[in-house]
Amino acid sequence: MISIHNIKAIAFDLDGTIYYGNQAIDGAAETIEYLKNKGIKVFYFTNNSTKTREQIYSKLKGMGLDLSLDTVYTSAYATAFYCKESQLDSVYCIGSDGLISELNGHGISTNNEKVKAVIVGLDFNINYDKIATALLHLQNGCKLINCNQDKNYPVEGGRLMPGCGAMTAAISGAYDKDIDFIVGKPNTYMIELLANKHGYGNKDILVVGDSLDSDIEMANRFGCKSILVTKDNSIKQFRNCF
Numbered sequence: 484m485i486s487i488h489n490i491k492a493i494a495f496d497l498d499g500t501i502y503y504g505n506q507a508i509d510g511a512a513e514t515i516e517y518l519k520n521k522g523i524k525v526f527y528f529t530n531n532s533t534k535t536r537e538q539i540y541s542k543l544k545g546m547g548l549d550l551s552l553d554t555v556y557t558s559a560y561a562t563a564f565y566c567k568e569s570q571l572d573s574v575y576c577i578g579s580d581g582l583i584s585e586l587n588g589h590g591i592s593t594n595n596e597k598v599k600a601v602i603v604g605l606d607f608n609i610n611y612d613k614i615a616t617a618l619l620h621l622q623n624g625c626k627l628i629n630c631n632q633d634k635n636y637p638v639e640g641g642r643l644m645p646g647c648g649a650m651t652a653a654i655s656g657a658y659d660k661d662i663d664f665i666v667g668k669p670n671t672y673m674i675e676l677l678a679n680k681h682g683y684g685n686k687d688i689l690v691v692g693d694s695l696d697s698d699i700e701m702a703n704r705f706g707c708k709s710i711l712v713t714k715d716n717s718i719k720q721f722r723n724c725f
């Protein structure tokens with residue numbers, strides 16, 4: 484049994500915890516409902532840098548989860564928020580339409596004029612020109628910020644596909660510069676953003692995820708409780724903890 488005394492909110496990882504690809508994990512919607520009925524506020528957070536929070540919200544809705552938009556945290560959303568609060572109002576973005584949409588929605592220009600930072604997310608169309616343009620901006624003194632450092636991600640059949648970290652490695656490999664800021668897990672920026680926006684302290688939040696290196700490491704750095712879910716001990720069994 485896990486004591487939920489003083490736990491006010493649970494932050495669920497998505498991939499491998501709530502769903503696999505487009506398939507909800509058995510028992511996810513029922514578990515979320517059960518926790519909400521216990522008075523626990525439920526949040527969702529993902530390193531996914533290709534989708535807006537609206538897109539993730541719609542996906543979860545489509546899986547039968549009852550949620551509100553402001554409970555969804557993606558690394559694309561958090562990156563846009565970081566740029567806004569850091570006054571990086573014009574950026575060069577290597578990333579998906581979802582990331583660009585989040586940046587523009589936060590008032591960050593992606594028109595490549597007076598660029599202050601190079602933003603790197605997962606980009607399915609990365610090419611030599613984009614890396615060369617990023618390099619030029621770094622030469623001119625721009626900051627290098629990436630959505631997360633995930634080297635790869637698994638798809639059907641266990642094949643690994645290059646992740647956001649691979650995009651950044653292509654750029655940093657071309658120029659001797661450290662990354663100035665990493666937004667996603669296991670860094671604590673996203674969970675701090677959640678805590679600050681909703682008025683929680685670290686002792687109020689429980690993190691649930693399927694990655695030791697990402698979810699649980701982030702929870703440890705933040706100083707909150709965490710639970711690791713696995714295929715044999717999934718979100719369905721997790722309900723029995725309470």
Ligand SMILES: [Mg+2]
Nearest residue numbers: 496498499693
């Ligand atoms: Mg996961």
